[in-house]
Amino acid sequence: MTDFATLIEADKGQKARTIQILDVFNFEDWLKDQPDQVRAIVQAYNFTANPESYLVLPLSGSQSDKSEEEEGDFTVVAGVRNHKALEPWDLVKLGGKLPAGKYRLSGASAKNGLFGWLIPQHTFEKYKEIDNKQGPSVLLVKDEIAQVDEAVRQAEATAMVRDMVNTPAADMGPDKLEDIVEKLADKHDADLKVTRGDTLEKNFPMIHGVGKAAMRDHAPRLIELIWGKADHPKIAIVGKGVTFDSGGLSMKSPAGMLLMKKDMGGAAHAIALARMIMDAKLPVQLHLLVPAVENSVDGHALRPGDILQSRKGLTVEIGNTDAEGRLVLGDAMTLAGEEEPELMIDFATLTGAARVALGPDLPAMFCNDDEMAAALLEAGETEDDPLWRMPLWSRYEYRLNSPIADTNNVSTGSFAGCITAALFLQKFVPDDLPWAHFDTYAWRPASKAGRPKGGEALGLRASWRYLRKRYGS
Template sequence: MTDFKSLVEADKGQPARTIQILDVNIFEAWLKDQPENIRSIVRGYRFVANPESYLLLPCIGTKEISDKTEQGDFTLVAGVIDHKKLDPWALAKLGGRLPEGKYRLADTSARDALFGWMIPQHEFDQYKELPDRQGPSVLLVKDEISQVEEAVRQAEATALVRDMVNTPAADMGPDKLEEISQKLAEQHGGELIITRGDALEKGFPMIHGVGKAAMRQHAPRLIEIKWGKENHPKIAIVGKGVTFDTGGLSMKSPAGMLIMKKDMGGAAHAIALAKLIMEAKLPVQLHLLVPAVENSVDGTALRPGDILDSRKGLTVEVTNTDAEGRLVLGDALTLAGEEEPELIIDFATLTGAARVALGPDLPAMFCTDDDMAEGLLTAGETQDDPLWRMPLWKRYDYMLNSSIADCINSAAGSFGGCMTAALFLKKFAPDNVPWAHFDTYAWRPASKPGRPKGGEALGLRASWTYLKERYGS
């Protein structure tokens, strides 16, 4: 894991390169004040301070700035949306590309942009030696130093999600999710509870039904961590841990299966959120639940038409074995509700329908409580980790009707797929507990500054910020 703490230092006047932050509204005024040679360079490169653009220049500025700049070096001008208030991704293009060395911002606070400086310097290198790897780019900060610890926590949690999702299923099976959870529990004094293999059949029949085809090599399990003081409010975090999804007997196409190592992305989000909660010592009583399975195929595989019992007591007719995530989540949500928490949040790479509706960057959020939903949406806006609330439209419940069981697991046709999936989960979430469900992609199909192609945390920082503001002291 990248040493994120080393990427930001207290500014004590040590030599460093200067970064001048500009936006399009002040660019012309800034340019007018520069020497002619600098104006010529800027015009020659057609730099106009558009967001995510930057330009290296010969050292410029006052003598005071020059004395604190490495001799014979450069200064830098960077374009952002708003030079007065940087957003979390404002420095992302710089943090991942600038030469090794120390930098300071001129006349701008880095408070809200520290995360975006750090996270681009993390790379997934478990299976490939990355060429031309350079040393760290270190940002010097003054008043913002108090915010470094929080930025480090968010960067570490985001990197954890990315690395877990990027790791192939051969190395990120249910056993690995258990190992990661065990280390987390040991580190923070949590209680680890594992229900594994055929022991699931009685208490968690839907988790067992989905995972039994991989029993010999990748036994299914329910992973739980309990942490926190008994006098603190209870919260439950649930994450879908399908470590590889073939689709079962309703098998996916080769193209559809290509990135199905990411189907444990919900578990990665839940584990990372639990890590944030425990590291910050948030005054809550945490219950983490990760149903970890591989949706595989053998002679014992779940069949279309089979009927499963559930921990809730409802019977479920399986109309599509590729709609397995909602089955394992159903049993986990039921157990979470039995503990009578104040709220439940679940993360799942649940439906392609959510991606059709909202694209890859915007998680669909379903929530049974308006105040909770508004708090999560606001947190997503402040962290530039956006969410979009979708309706739990009760009139679509009929799409889950079965003539021989209490419900089916997957509605026929292509209408409202993410909503009917959420309505299925709602059957297993407690009626009297606020519940939020994130249908997140956990993947980035194309790179952006600080956000490489591959595994991604979407909704993690929003949910953490909401919990921190709700329960933080």
Template sequence: MTDFASLLQPDKGQSARTLHVVHPDAWPDWLAAQPPRVRAAVAAHGLTGKPGNAAVLPGEATEDWSALLVCNEPTSSPWRIASRASALPEGAYRLAEGDVGAAGLGWLLAQHRFERYKKAEGQTGPRILLTGDPARVEETVRLAEATALVRDLVDTPTADMGPLQLEAEVKRLADRHGAMLHVTKGADLEKQFPMVHAVGRAADKAFAPRLIELQWGNPKHPRIALVGKGVCFDSGGLDIKPAAGMRLMKKDMGGAAHTLALAALVMEAHLPVRLHLLIPAVENAIAGNAFRPGDVLTSRKGLTVEVTNTDAEGRLILADALARAGEDDPALILDFATLTGAARVALGPDLPATFANDETLATDLLAAGEAVHDPLWRMPLWDGYRDMLKSDIADLNNAPEGGFAGAVTAALFLQRFVPGDVPWAHFDTFAWRPAAKPGRPKGGEAYGLRAAWEVLKTRYPAR
């Protein structure tokens, strides 16, 4: 993991280059105030004050240079100066205009690389950013570590990130924070979490299914449950995906990665909560014992489910985990899942489809997402579509025919397994960035993580 703490440091007057960040509207006045050598350099670079213009500016002496970035992003944006963090020479920098603020996060993440299988080319030494707000450093570093964790877990291929390895990641976190770890597998899994077992039973023994639970904190504090979909690879089962649809299915455990990172944030900040992390971890494989279209599964809650599509497996394993989460009287349940293609068709990769059964929780999440530039989009738990989940032979079906409102019906399915009096939110997130942006490389990505964290730390402030 990148040593983020070394890249964001309190400003104690140490030697550093100046980084000018100029808004396009302020460009004429800024340029007019510069000495002739700077104006000449700007002209030589052909800079016109458009967003993205950047250059190294000469100082009075040869080694006395500074850097320039023209940026139209608000000062509250984490990505405001991310493009410079990976482009400037190594060394220390301080902003000329205003303090770092939220931009520290983008600066850190722009220097993180996933290098498990291939070393990044052309990478030089660290770029250190100095901040006049030292109290913000620890929180920024934690957010960078949590985001990088999601990215790295999702980027790791299934051969190295199956259910066993996902369990190892949870154990590492539990050991670090003195949390309790409980893993249910084998015959106990079949008995206690039958739908998790059914989805994962066709996998090779090395990828055997399991329900991973971590509990931490004072039992007297409010209990919050985090449930993450951990489908480490999804072939689609007997309703097999085409090759193009299977290509990125290593990321189908992105929900688990999000909740694992969110749990880390909770424990590192010592929030006064009783944390319950639940990750149903499976591979949806194909073999002679695979669950079939037409099978009827009995869930942990006792509801029966007719399997109308084995490629709608995520909601099955989440249902058992949500039922378990609701058994201990939680004050809040949040689940993350790479659940439906319908959500991506509707909202694209950047916006997690967000469902909530509680108006206050929904309002808080949307406001938090806007405040920390981690946007969410609320979707309806529309009662009028509940009939789509009816089955002729069971209590529910797992995939309504016709394809209408796929994200909504999936959320409605999950809601059947959540206690009605418990505030609950479901994030249908992509967990993947299809094209790179500054500070946000192509690959695994955390969407909704910072918004959820903002709500948790506001509701349960550290003492």
């Protein structure tokens, strides 16, 4: 993984190129003070300091006129929304596009923009050598040095999610998810417990039922990590770890299966969030739960019409084997609730209905606690990692009715699919437990600056900011 910590240095007067930060409100005043050559270039390129725009300019004056701190033969002007308060993505085009070297900002504090400088310098290179790869661009900072650890933490977690989701299922099966969590447990002196294979059948029958078709080569498992002091507030983080989803006997089309390596995106988010919690030594007792399965097809595969027991005791009629993520989450969330945490958050690439409603960039958030929901939405706004609250509309619960079991795993009809999926999960959450559910895409279908096509962390930084503010780190 990219060594993000090397991309920001304390400013001790090193030679560096200058990046002048502007917005549309101070642009004209800045332009008036520039020599004719600069004004001509700015006009030729129609640069007006719009957000996420930048322009490389020749350094005015002779080499002898340069400050002792200036380097090279050019300077940069960059537009942002508000030069007085940078936002997380404001520097994303600069960190990813400028030539290798050292830079310092002028006219703005880098405080809130460090993440945007770091993350575009990470690329996924496991299977493809990147030709003409740009060298590192290093940002020099002064008082903002105190924010570097947090920016690096966010960049590392985001890169982790991207890399895990981008990795094909052949190299990111249930065993690999276990390996990743085991390495985190070893690093942070956490306890690891894994229940795998047929031993799941008694206590986690829905995880076993979904994963049993891949038992021989990709045995299902429930991965648990416990970290932190026993007298700290207990929190549960759960992530859907379906490492490949064929749809089971309710098989997807070839096009529908094409991106199904990303169906473990919820687990990637949960693991990355756990990493941030432990790295920051947040004063909580963490319970991470990842039900890891492959939804495959063989003679043991779950059938439409089958009835599964659940850990909670509810019986579930299988209306569609392609609605498997909610099943494995149900058993994991039941166990999490039994430990009586102070709150629970789950991440899942759960429904196409959420994408129809909100598109690929905006996770659907369901929450049974208004105060928690409001704080999460605020955190998403602050981090520019937006969320959209969807309703746990109880009047749709009838759509999950089954004539022969306590519930069906899918609703009747095609309406409100992400809501009924969330209502199914809610059946496995204790009534008095504050809980948030993120139905996230974990994928970016088109590239943007610093955000390449492929795996993406959506809702991760928002949930981390919420936890950090709540528990005071």
